[in-house]
Amino acid sequence: xxxxxxxxxxxxxxxxxxxxxxxxxxxxxxxxxxxxxxxxxxxxxxxxxxxxxxxxxxxxxxxxxxxxxxxxxxxxxxxxxxxxxxxxxxxxxxxxxxxxxxxxxxxxxxxxxxxxxxxxxxxxxxxxxxxxxxxxxxxxxxxxxxxxxxxxxxxxxxxxxxxxxxxxxxxxxxxxxxxxxxxxxxxxxxxxxxxxxxxxxxxxxxxxxxxxxxxxxxxxxxxxxxxxxxxxxxxxxxxxxxxxxxxxxxxxxxxxxxxxxxxxxxxxxxxxxxxxxxxxxxxxxxxxxxxxxxxxxxxxxxxxxxxxxxxxxxxxxxxxxxxxxxxxxxxxxxxxxxxxxxxxxxxxxxxxxxxxxxxxxxxxxxxxxxxxxxxxxxxxxxxxxx
Amino acid sequence: xxxxxxxxxxxxxxxxxxxxxxxxxxxxxxxxxxxxxxxxxxxxxxxxxxxxxxxxxxxxxxxxxxxxxxxxxxxxxxxxxxxxxxxxxxxxxxxxxxxxxxxxxxxxxxxxxxxxxxxxxxxxxxxxxxxxxxxxxxxxxxxxxxxxxxxxxxxxxxxxxxxxxxxxxxxxxxxxxxxxxxxxxxxxxxxxxxxxxxxxxxxxxxxxxxxxxxxxxxxxxxxxxxxxxxxxxxxxxxxxxxxxxxxxxxxxxxxxxxxxxxxxxxxxxxxxxxxxxxxxxxxxxxxxxxxxxx
Numbered sequence: 256x257x258x259x260x261x262x263x264x265x266x267x268x269x270x271x272x273x274x275x276x277x278x279x280x281x282x283x284x285x286x287x288x289x290x291x292x293x294x295x296x297x298x299x300x301x302x303x304x305x306x307x308x309x310x311x312x313x314x315x316x317x318x319x320x321x322x323x324x325x326x327x328x329x330x331x332x333x334x335x336x337x338x339x340x341x342x343x344x345x346x347x348x349x350x351x352x353x354x355x356x357x358x359x360x361x362x363x364x365x366x367x368x369x370x371x372x373x374x375x376x377x378x379x380x381x382x383x384x385x386x387x388x389x390x391x392x393x394x395x396x397x398x399x400x401x402x403x404x405x406x407x408x409x410x411x412x413x414x415x416x417x418x419x420x421x422x423x424x425x426x427x428x429x430x431x432x433x434x435x436x437x438x439x440x441x442x443x444x445x446x447x448x449x450x451x452x453x454x455x456x457x458x459x460x461x462x463x464x465x466x467x468x469x470x471x472x473x474x475x476x477x478x479x480x481x482x483x484x485x486x487x488x489x490x491x492x493x494x495x496x497x498x499x500x501x502x503x504x505x506x507x508x509x510x511x512x513x514x515x516x517x518x519x520x521x522x523x524x525x526x527x528x529x530x531x532x533x534x535x536x537x538x539x540x541x542x543x544x545x546x547x548x549x550x551x552x553x554x555x556x557x558x559x560x561x562x563x564x565x566x567x568x569x570x571x572x573x574x575x576x577x578x579x580x581x582x583x584x585x586x587x588x589x590x591x592x593x594x595x596x597x598x599x600x601x602x603x604x605x606x607x608x609x610x611x612x613x614x615x616x617x618x619x620x621x622x623x624x625x626x627x628x629x630x631x632x633x634x635x636x637x638x639x640x641x
Numbered sequence: 642x643x644x645x646x647x648x649x650x651x652x653x654x655x656x657x658x659x660x661x662x663x664x665x666x667x668x669x670x671x672x673x674x675x676x677x678x679x680x681x682x683x684x685x686x687x688x689x690x691x692x693x694x695x696x697x698x699x700x701x702x703x704x705x706x707x708x709x710x711x712x713x714x715x716x717x718x719x720x721x722x723x724x725x726x727x728x729x730x731x732x733x734x735x736x737x738x739x740x741x742x743x744x745x746x747x748x749x750x751x752x753x754x755x756x757x758x759x760x761x762x763x764x765x766x767x768x769x770x771x772x773x774x775x776x777x778x779x780x781x782x783x784x785x786x787x788x789x790x791x792x793x794x795x796x797x798x799x800x801x802x803x804x805x806x807x808x809x810x811x812x813x814x815x816x817x818x819x820x821x822x823x824x825x826x827x828x829x830x831x832x833x834x835x836x837x838x839x840x841x842x843x844x845x846x847x848x849x850x851x852x853x854x855x856x857x858x859x860x861x862x863x864x865x866x867x868x869x870x871x872x873x874x875x876x877x878x879x880x881x882x883x884x885x886x887x888x889x890x891x892x893x894x895x896x897x898x899x900x901x902x903x904x905x906x907x908x909x910x911x912x913x914x915x916x917x918x919x920x921x922x923x924x925x926x927x928x929x930x931x932x933x934x935x
Contacts, residue, residue: 285734287726306917311733313909315726316759323723323756324730327699330717331734353720480715480731481738483694487661487710489718498664499710499718 258307261446270408270434271296271338273441274364275304277412278336280449283362284310285335287324289317289343292376293432294366297338318343322350325361329354330488332479334416338364340432342373344383345390351425352391353490355513358423358467358475360454362415365427366435367543369594369620379432380620381543382595387427388572394510396517398524399427399572401542405439411569417452418524422516423477429571431594433544433623457484465495467509473516517573525575528567531557535564537636538582540603541592542568545624549592552629561637571599576606583610588636592616592629612636656683659693661713668707670778672866674825674851678772679708681828681849682743685835686714689739696739699728701748703779704853705772708743722753725760728767736910739768739839746773746787750806754786761815761844763909768838768845771808774853775892782856789892793860805890808848813885813902818843820885820902825851826874827898834900843908850877850896 261280268276274297278286286301288294302312311328315321318339325335339347344365354361365387369380383390387399398418402411412428419426457464457476466486469475478484491499492506517524530553532538537556541549546567556563564586566578583589588611591600600615607613616624616632654660660683669675686696693714700709702721709716715738719727724742732740749757749771760767776794777783783796784803791800812820819841821834831849838845852858852869863869876892881899888897907915 285730287730306913307921311913313729313733315729316755319723320726320729320756320759323719323726324733326719327717327727327730327732328734329730330715331731331738333734335730335734349720350723353723480697481694481735485694485713485715487716487718489710490720491718498661 258304260308261449262443263445264443266441266443267438268405268441269296269436269438270402270405270430271366271436272300273405273408274338274412274428274430275300276443277409278362278416279304279308280443280446281334281413281416282451282453283334283336283416284308285325285328285333286310286312286337287315287321287328287335288337288339289315289321291340291343293368293435294338294340294364296435297364297366318346319350322347322363326350326354326357326359329359329361330480332481334360334420336362336364338366340366340368341370341383344386348391352393352395354425355391355395355397356490357488358477358513359425360419360423361425362412362419363425363427364412365429367429367431375621377432378621379544379623380594381431381545382598382620384429384571384593384595384598387429394514396514397427397572398422398424398517398570399429401429401568401571402434403543403546403567404434405437405441408434409441409443413449417450420454421452421474422520423454423474424517429543431543466497467493468495469512469516473512473519521573524570525573526569527575527578528569529565530567531562531564532566532582534562536562536587537590537633538564538566538586539590539592539629539633540566540568540579540599542571542599545592545594548624548626549629551626552633555626555630556633556637559634561634563633563637568599574599574602574606576602579603579606580608583607586611588639589613590616590629590632590636592624594618594620594624656680656687659683659686659713661711664711667711669704670855672852672854673704674774674849674853674870675705675708675772677825677828678770678831678849678851679711681832681835682708682741682770683712684832685839686741688836689839691739695737696741697731699724699731699740699742701744701753703745703748703777704774705743705745706748722748722751722756724748725753725756725767725769729760729765732765732767733910741839742767742769744771745778746771746775746808747777747785750786750808750811758815761812761817761846764816764818764843764906766842766844766908766910768835768841769847770835771846771848772851773808773848774851774857776853776857778853778856782853782860792857794857795860807888807890809846809888809890809901810885812846816844816906817846817902818904818906819845821846821900822848822850822888822890822898824873824877824896824898825849826870827877837900837903843906850890
């Protein structure tokens with residue numbers, strides 16, 4: 256008997272393993288990776304699970320190769336994924352750009368650890384958020400999600416595949432060491448309850464197919480290798496035929512569409528969990544493991560009579576700027592809680608646009624933020640304004 | 642004037658069915674040897690008689706990398722040095738597709754050197770054709786891992802202080818199942834070697850010593866393109882089946898050409914299937930017939 260593809264049931268597993276099960280449930284059948292703490296367990300789980308269900312696990316010589324291999328596999332028509340942490344994420348950057356430019360669906364899981372450089376390999380951080388945004392060269396838009404629990408590692412990995420297939424873009428799953436390594440209850444639903452989105456396929460005859468001619472929503476149907484469409488795929492600036500054209504006009508047209516397909520579909524991508532926003536004087540914005548500390552702090556503040564609210568970013572990129580822009584004028588203060596020197600807080604400040612004060616609660620990595628730290632900031636901000 | 646020239650009807654070329662003719666003229670310099678290698682690749686592909694939909698070309702960056710943009714196959718022009726890992730993913734996702742990687746010496750052996758070593762070690766079922774023009778042509782002629790000791794390039798104006806790789810020896814020692822070298826003048830042998838390489842199961846490698854008259858030739862006073870071609874041909878000695886470490890590649894002494902390796906060895910997929918089937922008798926491979934469409 257072959258192993259089950261979707262392990263329906265209640266499990267007690269860590270976030271990295273949950274990510275693997277989410278990927279398999281989403282239809283991922285190719286994983287290329289390189290061991291790195293704290294993401295190794297994703298690769299280990301994949302190396303056990305993929306052969307069981309007719310998939311391929313390959314350990315590449317480095318993360319550059321891993322990223323290149325998952326792009327190749329995606330063009331072979333197979334959903335593909337890699338996982339890594341900071342140093343490997345840095346090595347993947349160039350080929351993430353190739354994936355963006357060639358509109359190649361795939362998922363990259365970054366279980367973040369403290370940097371810069373080798374940093375603290377076994378300890379938590381959220382220092383790669385801006386690297387996720389624009390770490391590869393050139394201008395582009397990206398989609399990134401931030402899970403806060405093993406359950407969300409499972410759920411968001413599926414969503415990451417669905418978004419990557421729909422929008423034809425590498426989607427980044429920005430996890431962190433604590434979420435990756437903590438064991439919690441993970442409920443895997445029945446296969447038929449899991450929504451799966453697959454890439455759009457061409458419907459026109461071969462001779463009429465233009466690989467990069469987009470539908471009105473900015474997304475082009477994708478013919479893959481061996482389907483008879485004889486696609487040409489290049490990281491050079493290209494036209495609708497996929498052929499390189501070295502001029503500013505083509506560059507403008509191509510990048511506008513690459514950027515536009517994400518910007519213009521923000522409502523389909525952005526997802527937040529909002530708590531007590533109706534009457535909130537102080538709003539805490541957070542994501543990943545830190546959102547759990549923040550949630551605890553907000554609920555403690557409520558118990559003390561402070562009208563605190565919370566926006567948990569489920570997708571971090573694109574940033575929910577419309578939501579923040581509408582909240583800021585009705586709010587006395589906003590707080591960003593994150594494990595880095597202040598990265599997403601810059602987006603929060605930008606979106607709040609001076610309509611309310613914005614402050615940062617953070618450390619540089621190595622440990623999670625204690626809820627008290629965030630609670631103190633909430634009461635300070637609440638006193639300061641009301 | 643150029644418009645009138647472009648509008649003049651061009652007689653069909655026997656390889657037109659494999660060319661993206663709308664992309665011609667190509668970007669290669671007059672006298673460049675890449676065109677010769679490209680037509681040998683096309684002829685070898687045509688001779689296989691395989692359905693072109695079942696063949697894909699993957700390339701890296703550089704002059705040779707542009708081949709992928711002219712061939713009418715599924716073709717992938719990837720990042721610098723990364724053609725082989727991209728091709729590895731493509732091959733494993735679509736094992737029934739024949740994959741040919743074409744790239745230059747700099748792409749395959751400098752920035753992509755590590756990938757070459759490991760793709761050969763794993764015996765990925767991929768054919769690699771390396772155009773060795775002894776320098777980085779696309780960027781104007783800089784030192785490459787193939788540049789002969791003492792040769793002039795824009796980054797070694799007094800002569801290169803480094804000894805070059807012997808690519809065939811490297812490929813053989815890393816586990817390639819087929820290794821051959823020719824100069825761009827030996828078209829017939831080249832074509833037949835590429836054909837053999839395509840039919841070979843496993844990692845096959847064909848190196849072509851190719852004139853780059855615009856950059857390498859000009860700086861090293863090697864004369865016209867034709868003179869360069871003749872020079873390499875004149876230095877070449879056919880010594881097939883010798884130990885690859887004796888396959889000297891030295892433009893000042895001799896360029897040993899021929900077929901140096903032609904062996905059988907299980908591929909990555911052979912081992913992957915064997916090992917998994919031993920544990921799981923009903924094991925399904927990645928073959929699309931076994932894939933559930935999700």
